[in-house]
Amino acid sequence: MLIRRETRSDIDAIRAVTSAAFAKSDTVSTPNPPNPPDPPNSPSTLATRHALNTTVPVEATLLDELRVSDGWLPALSFVATGDRGEVIGHVVCTRGHVGSDLALALGLGPLSVHPAHQRHGVGLALVHAVLGAADAFGESLVALLGSPAYYGRFGFRPSTEYGITAPDPAWGDYFQVRTLTAYQPSLKGPFTYAEPFDRV
Template sequence: MLIRRETRSDIDAIRAVTSAAFAKSDTSDTTGTPDTPVPVETTLLDELRISDDWLPALSFVATGDRDEVIGHVVCTRGHVGSDLALALGLGPLSVHPAHQRRGVGQALVHAVLGAADAFGESLVALLGSPAYYGRFGFRPSTDYGITAPDPAWGDYFQVRTLTAYQPTLKGAFTYAEPFNHV
């Protein structure tokens, strides 16, 4: 497996991996035909890619032995507080079902966190499983005085601070605009 930045030629493969990863378990067709809708995460990714908050340097793919895309992760621009301090929102994270539980997602998360830290970002926020993301240092956002876009998310809205983080960074987290449509 190799983790690298996505290229333009990866976009269709990323859509396919994301669709497969988030497909309903009762169907294996993720083509978006009328009887099998495209997962919302795939549509979100398409909208993020054309938004002003897209950060190409923070979009990574995992490739397999035949250089095929088997996973993808992205961080997009987010903000914290009324002064709109810069932050990142992670997601979606997608691993093709045939490659899940093999460390692909873990490698992708480590890669994007390392890159975000190297770029001087302060923190990464996400909505996800505390059991899964806790292993990467994510903690409930309220531990840092950061509130979720939806209070009902509770401990599922998490933050991972990076080297540039300052404890004075507090307030409501705002995702990139396309997240408001899902």
């Protein structure tokens, strides 16, 4: 496994990995379509594409929207590649803000690992990589919405311990913060994600 920055040629593979990682079990199509496959523009193929497009996980759509937003930070978008160079995982941090003075911060997510490669340390390596890069760039903190049991191993703690409030108070301890070297305790207030998080 290799962790590296995303390139433009990775975008379709990242979308596929994100879709697979967040797919609902009742929306997964059969792995082996009938032989021979229908021509690319036949009515049955177009109907299948339409059906699949209606079940695209929101995380994949969010990622597409983030990529063209003001919050996108190309240097903080990482992929994990497998033995053959194929993309097997992805993580991104985008620009967020804290407080009424809109102090700079980061929002982590989505984090995606292809189901065939989950529970093999891919997500662990991706999160460590993006946190290390964020720290090297002088960022103050990273916030996310996720499992405290999973993200606690990276040093994430409930945001309220730092005086930072979630966009939705109902998130409770699932909204977490990881401080970095440049963090100052005076950094407090409501956290705001990049705009697509409010829309998608």
